[in-house]
Amino acid sequence: MTERELKxxxxxxxxxxxxxxxxxxxxxxxMANHYFDTSDRALRTxxxxxxxxxxxxxxxxxxxxxxxxxxxxxxxxxxEEPIQDADWRRVARAGGDLGILDHSVIREAFALAGAAxxxxxxxxxxxxxxYRIATDSVLELDLACYEDGTQDCELELETxxxxxxxxxxxELLERRGVxxxxxxxxxxxxxLDRPESEPLELCESLAGEVVTVGDxxxxxxxxxxGPRVVATRAFAPGDAILELEGSPVEGDLPxxxxxxxxxVGATRFLDLRRTIGxxxxxxxxxxxxxxxxxxxxxxxxxxxxxxxxxxYAMTExxxxxxxxxxxAACRGRIGGYRVLSSNLRAAYGPWVADHLRGSAAPxxxxx
Ligand SMILES: [Zn+2]
Numbered sequence: 001m002t003e004r005e006l007k008x009x010x011x012x013x014x015x016x017x018x019x020x021x022x023x024x025x026x027x028x029x030x031m032a033n034h035y036f037d038t039s040d041r042a043l044r045t046x047x048x049x050x051x052x053x054x055x056x057x058x059x060x061x062x063x064x065x066x067x068x069x070x071x072x073x074x075x076x077x078x079x080e081e082p083i084q085d086a087d088w089r090r091v092a093r094a095g096g097d098l099g100i101l102d103h104s105v106i107r108e109a110f111a112l113a114g115a116a117x118x119x120x121x122x123x124x125x126x127x128x129x130x131y132r133i134a135t136d137s138v139l140e141l142d143l144a145c146y147e148d149g150t151q152d153c154e155l156e157l158e159t160x161x162x163x164x165x166x167x168x169x170x171e172l173l174e175r176r177g178v179x180x181x182x183x184x185x186x187x188x189x190x191x192l193d194r195p196e197s198e199p200l201e202l203c204e205s206l207a208g209e210v211v212t213v214g215d216x217x218x219x220x221x222x223x224x225x226g227p228r229v230v231a232t233r234a235f236a237p238g239d240a241i242l243e244l245e246g247s248p249v250e251g252d253l254p255x256x257x258x259x260x261x262x263x264v265g266a267t268r269f270l271d272l273r274r275t276i277g278x279x280x281x282x283x284x285x286x287x288x289x290x291x292x293x294x295x296x297x298x299x300x301x302x303x304x305x306x307x308x309x310x311x312y313a314m315t316e317x318x319x320x321x322x323x324x325x326x327x328a329a330c331r332g333r334i335g336g337y338r339v340l341s342s343n344l345r346a347a348y349g350p351w352v353a354d355h356l357r358g359s360a361a362p363x364x365x366x367x
Contacts, residue, residue: 003064003078006162006169007183010141010153012256014178015322016332018155019129019141021176026138028129030224031055035121035188036098042113049188050109050118052083054224059083061105065112072182073162081105096120122147124191125226127324139169143322144187145226146194149259151322154183214276217242217308227279229308235298241308244277244294246270255320255336263316264293265355282334283309285327289351290314299351313340315353339365 010018034052037043043050048065062080069075087101098106098118109118127143140156155173159165173180185193213219216235221227235241244262249269253261260278262270272278280288280296288310289299302308312319312334319336337345337356345352345362 001078003074003076003158004160004162005074006155006157006159006166007072007074008155008166008169008173008180009183010155010178010180012151012153012320012322015141015143015153018173018176018178021178022131022133022139022141022172024132026130026132028127029055031126031128032123032224033126033187033191034123035191036096036109036118037121038113038115038117039119041192042115043109043118044192046112048109048112049186050106051188052088053080056224058085059088061103061109063105063109063112067186069184069186071163072166072184074183074186079105079108122191124187125224126187133172137165142187143324144190145324146191146258148194150194150256152190153322155180214242217276219276219279226281229276229280231302231304231306231308233304235302237298237300239298240291240295241288241298241302242277242280242296244270244272244280244296245275246272246277255318257319259312259321261316262294263355264353266317268355270294281307281309281325282312282321282323283325283327284311284323284331284334285325285329286311286314289348290353291350293353293355297351311348313337313344314348314351315356317356317359333365335365339363 032054034054036050047067048063049067051062053060053062060080060082062078064076064078067076081104083103090100091098094100099110099116125145129141131139133139137157137159142154142156143151145151157165157169170180216231216233217229218232219227220230246262247270249261249271251267253269260271260273262272264270277296286309287298287300287302288296288308290310291297296310313336316336318338319334321334323330323332323334337352337359339362341362
């Protein structure tokens with residue numbers, strides 16, 4: 001069947017405002033898109049895309065062809081069929097080899113690619129919020145989280161007539177003071193355009209799979225929540241959990257950088273990729289802090305099997321991220337120490353990096 005969608009780009013800074021201002025909120029869900037192609041991108045060369053989409057309800061294989069993008073309007077011929085859990089586990093055990101499945105959509109992708117192997121390229125996790133703006137129209141607000149820790153936002157509306165609906169949607173947004181641009185690339189293209197990506201093995205995307213075991217902690221991969229660091233023994237307040245290590249990077253990194261950078265000085269960073277420390281998640285109600293510049297320390301008692309999370313504002317001076325930590329204390333946006341309130345600065349006390357001590361008073365967060 002042919003799918004037509006209107007897609008508009010939202011600035012991450014406007015995402016939160018829009019998420020709460022749009023009418024008729026109808027719920028949200030996490031999805032993970034796992035992408036496959038040959039190593040020389042045979043499907044992409046033919047204007048096609050094979051995606052396994054994972055949600056809490058299960059997985060589907062989707063093949064899009066004849067993708068046409070024009071003025072924020074996306075059109076593609078799409079076929080989508082479910083994949084059984086047992087089949088997906090077989091694929092993961094086979095190192096991501098889709099060729100072992102007898103599945104009509106996947107067979108079609110192989111035929112189209114003219115290849116014997118379709119390789120797993122990586123995944124994008126998407127938080128999708130839905131708004132039922134009319135009886136038969138659902139506006140979707142997507143926050144896409146890439147493997148390099150960067151994010152972007154877009155609005156989608158499935159419609160037979162994107163060009164007719166667009167003025168209506170734009171007016172809806174303008175009334176809320178949000179300006180939009182037309183999207184020019186699919187999520188898959190945006191995924192491919194990220195040279196910093198660090199693809200994880202497909203087997204790591206299975207729920208609860210243990211990826212790396214360290215001393216007192218391990219990295220667990222959850223399909224919809226991404227990797228997380230979990231304690232394997234108890235830590236008392238003040239106990240060192242982990243030395244954060246990485247290769248030094250010097251310079252002014254933009255606030256919208258990936259989360260694999262750890263700030264250790266005004267213009268000094270560590271690139272944490274390929275270390276356990278890279279997977280320590282953010283929380284607005286953290287149980288771990290920083291001693292010195294890069295020692296991860298328990299702020300409170302941490303029990304085995306509890307996730308270890310720090311507040312990125314404990315090390316990063318200027319950051320611009322939408323937060324999905326899900327805690328009651330969530331600030332909605334991680335702006336870095338620069339905008340961290342005096343109350344939180346006082347509450348974190350000794351648990352912030354040395355280079356942030358003596359920083360200027362908190363600046364008001366941009367509206
Ligand atoms: Zn939060």
